[in-house]
Structure formats: C-alpha cells, structure tokens
Amino acid sequence: MxxxxxxxxxxxxxxxxxxxxxxxxxxxxxxxxxxxxxxxxxxxxxxxxxxxxxxxxxxxxxxxxxxxxxxxxxxxxxxxxxxxxxxxxxxxxxxxxxxxxxxxxxxxxxxxxxxxxxxxxxxxxxxxxxxxxxxxxxxxxxxxxxxxxxxxxxxxxxxxxxxxxxxxxxxxxEYLSSREKKMDIIHLYFSSYGFTFYDQFFEELTREKLLSLIDKRLLTNHPLYVDSYTIAPLLSLAPEKILVYCDQPESNLIRTIQNIFEERVQIFPSCSFPIRGISEAVNE
Structure with a gap:
C-alpha cells in the first residue's frame, strides 16, 4: 500500500x-x-x-x-x-x-x-x-x-x-457611434500590399483622397493606436457597410476591423471581388 x-x-x-x-x-x-x-x-x-x-x-x-x-x-x-x-x-x-x-x-x-x-x-x-x-x-x-x-x-x-x-x-x-456616415458602402480588397479602398460604385479611393477625409483628431489624440492607412479612414468615413475581400480573415488587422465595426463588416474570399482581374493587378 x-x-x-x-x-x-x-x-x-x-x-x-x-x-x-x-x-x-x-x-x-x-x-x-x-x-x-x-x-x-x-x-x-x-x-x-x-x-x-x-x-x-x-x-x-x-x-x-x-x-x-x-x-x-x-x-x-x-x-x-x-x-x-x-x-x-x-x-x-x-x-x-x-x-x-x-x-x-x-x-x-x-x-x-x-x-x-x-x-x-x-x-x-x-x-x-x-x-x-x-x-x-x-x-x-x-x-x-x-x-x-x-x-x-x-x-x-x-x-x-x-x-x-x-x-x-x-x-x-464610442467614437464610431457619434460619427455621421460619409459613405454607405466601402469595399476593401486585401493583398500583400495592404488594403485598397473602393466606394460603393467600385471606384478606387486613392491614398490622397483617403488622407483628405481622415478626421485629424484621431491621429492627434491616438497616434500610437490608430492605423492611418486603414482604421482611421474607416472610422472617419463611418460607412454603413464594410465588405472585405481577403483570403486571410484571421489576420490581426481584419480581426480588429471586425471588433470595431461589428455587424457592419462582411468577409468574402478575394476571388469574389467583382472587378475582373483585380486580384492579379493588385498583387503585381
């Protein structure tokens, strides 16, 4: 024993x-x-x-x-x-x-x-x-x-x-809830170079255009936390819907977008992006 x-x-x-x-x-x-x-x-x-x-x-x-x-x-x-x-x-x-x-x-x-x-x-x-x-x-x-x-x-x-x-x-x-929407729909195409923004008519929003739309208070008050290339433009535009096209939905940035915008976000595979050839063009 x-x-x-x-x-x-x-x-x-x-x-x-x-x-x-x-x-x-x-x-x-x-x-x-x-x-x-x-x-x-x-x-x-x-x-x-x-x-x-x-x-x-x-x-x-x-x-x-x-x-x-x-x-x-x-x-x-x-x-x-x-x-x-x-x-x-x-x-x-x-x-x-x-x-x-x-x-x-x-x-x-x-x-x-x-x-x-x-x-x-x-x-x-x-x-x-x-x-x-x-x-x-x-x-x-x-x-x-x-x-x-x-x-x-x-x-x-x-x-x-x-x-x-x-x-x-x-x-x-909280910031988003107080922000008036500037666009109904934003399409985000994700590639190895990052996100490319398109409006509801699939017209590309250039970097210059996005920078002009950003609420400068976001970058002034939270410079270490807010991504000026993706999060800041999305918050400033406060769209009703964000359609994300990507093959890596588990990435940290996409998860953060989902956590902030919640039910406004929908995820689709890259191949479903409506503009023919955009996948090859963006990744070249």
Whole structure:
C-alpha cells in the first residue's frame, strides 16, 4: 500500500479523482501528521498499476497543482486578488499549457516539464513510508514551481495587453457611434500590399483622397493606436457597410476591423471581388 499525505482535503480528493480515471483503487482518510490534521490517500500498490499511479500523479500536478501555485503567486507576489482578474490570467496559462498560445510559450526557454516530473516521480510508489506531498514539492519540484512563475509573468503581460486592446476597441466604438456616415458602402480588397479602398460604385479611393477625409483628431489624440492607412479612414468615413475581400480573415488587422465595426463588416474570399482581374493587378 502506497500512501501520500496532503495538508488540504481538496488536494487529496482531487488526486483521488485522477486515480479513478485509471481505475487505481484508493482510499481517503484523515490523520494527524506533525500534530496537525492532514489527509491521506492510500493507493492499492499492485505491480501492474505502478505506472498508472505515477502517470496520474504527474497529471494531477501538471493540470491542477500548477494552477494552484499560479493562483498563490498572483495573490501573494502580484496582488491580483480579484477573482475575475485571476480567472482571466489563469485562463491564458491554461491555453499555454494546452498548446493554444504557441506565440507565448515560445517566450519561455524550451524545457520538457512532463519528463522532468516523471523522472522525479520515478520510484515514489516504492517508498517505505507515507510521502508528504508538500515536502516532495519543496525538495524535488522546486524547478517546476519556478517555471510556473515564468508562465505567470508572461500571462500577466498578455492579460495587460488584452485589457489595453479591449479599452482601445471600446474607445473607437464610442467614437464610431457619434460619427455621421460619409459613405454607405466601402469595399476593401486585401493583398500583400495592404488594403485598397473602393466606394460603393467600385471606384478606387486613392491614398490622397483617403488622407483628405481622415478626421485629424484621431491621429492627434491616438497616434500610437490608430492605423492611418486603414482604421482611421474607416472610422472617419463611418460607412454603413464594410465588405472585405481577403483570403486571410484571421489576420490581426481584419480581426480588429471586425471588433470595431461589428455587424457592419462582411468577409468574402478575394476571388469574389467583382472587378475582373483585380486580384492579379493588385498583387503585381
């Protein structure tokens, strides 16, 4: 019988759930350890389930305890005590763990966390006596805790950037709501050179024409945030509809246009642009 001792009931109960995934027989009970109430998970130590126990311990630490450590770091080191803020930052970390934020993970030094954990857990089930989880973390997993701090740092920076972006979008939506439309429809054709503007009759709006239509307050008040080639002209014209022709609708600029203008925007593939040959002409 292998036993692992926890300070907190929630940790013990959580590990027991992970063990149940692999049908590892286990029991949870209270005990006194170092004159304090602790919680013990006793695991039926069958030779054939040894690897399953180690695997589920690793998953418990990677998927559950790392987030607990991150939450503590946010509260104690960065004073993020608001539950809503914590939730958003932790969600960014979860996405990093799941491989959904590769651009953020690339900011970290490459390191195989799972392999590190499995190596340190190797042989744990063969311990002669109960294993204190907190002591094990302190002496064997310090490097993983430090790695978690690095994840937190990156997630906080990303959270702040996303908050700034949302404020930026909100500000421009408010500006747009107070702006009288100058055109009913704008057609935007996207190529490797950027956007080309056309009016509702498919007459091209030259760069000079667009610059003359821009509300100069946009560039004066928000020079670092407003793109003078695309966003500023669109906001100044405040069209009722914006028809975008592109083959990369997931690009940051197009996503920003959609976020600002919302239901006014419609996306079409480049090949559907009505002017014959425009795709070849723009890309030459």
């Amino acid at each position: 292998f036993e692992i001792i926890f300070k907190h009931y929630g940790d013990a109960a959580n590990l027991k759930k992970y063990l149940e995934v692999e049908s590892c027989q286990s029991w949870l009970h209270e005990t006194l350890f170092q004159q304090q109430k602790h919680y013990v998970v006793s695991i039926n130590q069958l030779e054939e389930n040894g690897q399953s126990v180690v695997k589920q311990l690793a998953m418990f630490i990677l998927n559950s305890k790392r987030l607990d450590w991150a939450s503590t770091i946010l509260s104690e080191f960065y004073l993020y005590n608001d539950p809503h803020e914590q939730e958003q930052i932790l969600q960014i970390m979860i996405e990093m763990f799941n491989g959904e934020r590769p651009e953020l993970v690339q900011l970290l030094k490459e390191w195989d966390e799972e392999q590190f954990l499995l190596e340190n857990l190797e042989g744990i089930t063969e311990s002669d006596g109960p294993v204190s989880f907190d002591s094990f973390v302190k002496f064997r997993l310090k490097k993983l805790e430090e790695r978690t701090m690095e994840y937190v740092d990156i997630a906080i920076d990303e959270y702040k950037m996303e908050q700034d972006y949302q404020m930026f979008i909100h500000m421009l939506r």
